[in-house]
Amino acid sequence: MSLDHTLSALADPTRRAIFQRLSGGEARVTDVAERFPISLNSVSKHIRVLERAGLVHRRVAGREHLLTADRRPLDELAAWVEQTRAFWSSRLDALEALLAAEDDPECKEQP
Amino acid sequence: MSLDHTLSALADPTRRAIFQRLSGGEARVTDVAERFPISLNSVSKHIRVLERAGLVHRRVAGREHLLTADRRPLDELAAWVEQTRAFWSSRLDALEALLAAEDDPECKEQP
DNA sequence: AAGATGTTCACCCAGATGGGTGAATATTGC
DNA sequence: GCAATATTCACCCATCTGGGTGAACATCTT
Structure with missing residues (x-):
């Protein structure tokens, strides 16, 4: 069941914040990261977890990775x-x- | 935020099943455990996680621990x-x- | 070509998790 | 008092997690 991934992804407050941030529209990894006191690398890992849960999708444009949230x-x-x-x-x-x-x-x- | 505990507790399918089982009414640890292929000990640990999240409450009656689910x-x-x-x-x-x-x-x- | 920028990869680390086993504890019933 | 029952405690183990760092890779800019 995909609920497993959805629930465990949302169980972390940083990831909930990232997800809500992305509800506001497309953003780059760096844009998301600068709102959090942790390293860019850690944010990147959180984003990967959200992707695994299908809560976030990625579109690569050149060197930038544009992220969008998926409400499904x-x-x-x-x-x-x-x-x-x-x-x-x-x-x-x-x-x-x-x-x-x-x-x-x-x-x-x-x- | 208590959402952290609620979400991570429900992120495990065994715990969701235990929780739904307890929605049917009070039950002992053993009653809950016999529906799962894992050891009684593991079920006991899952129940502790659900308790930490406030999803389950315990009432001790003699040597039996009666569990109830909390919907709040x-x-x-x-x-x-x-x-x-x-x-x-x-x-x-x-x-x-x-x-x-x-x-x-x-x-x-x-x- | 060279440097700056955006992102990930490959690690390290401490701590949590989910499973197990065997022993300890508490209560009931004979 | 003693055996059976109900549950937890104290461990072991492999894996995952959330944080970090430094290097690698890809792309844009000059």
Whole structure:
């Protein structure tokens, strides 16, 4: 499942910041890096992780690498979260129904 | 930010499965473990990670540890995802507006 | 051709992770 | 008191991670 990569990529605050930065539009590696207190090399590695997760794409133009963010893995993540929450709600609803049914357990014995 | 722990905890498929399993209601460590091909010890460690993220809580009853899932970190995650997507949409809207404005650049020169 | 710029590659390092095993601890039940 | 059960603790191991540095490579500019 690609959720693995999406979640682990977004689990790092630096990568979340890079991703949100790229939501603002195309940027070079250097442009992204200058906002962070870590080395250019480290930022480059973070970008590679985001690429592996499909959250960022790269377009090489000469010596510059132009990066763009891709929202689709985020959509997939949102779908998983909502699905999990929905499943949960249904379980809670079932529990409530069960408790309600147990509230008057004589309904079967007193027709 | 607690998102760090939530995301990295959910980045592992075994832990997502444990979490979803616990959405079905309270269960013991052994109950959870028997559904997975890994050792009880490893499951215990996964549970500790989920606890650190606040996704799971533990209630000790005698020699049994009863586990329950907590949906609140998931709500927090959903909020972050939606916020990021909303920010993105606003950026895209702004971009579309910009492109639309550039579609008729003579509007200022031809009153 | 030579230098400056943008980016990655190949390492090093400390620490976390995910898996395992075997022993320790706590509780229940006989 | 003693055996079985439920769980964790203390390790071992290979791998990944996030940071660093210095060198290499590719490209632009002069």
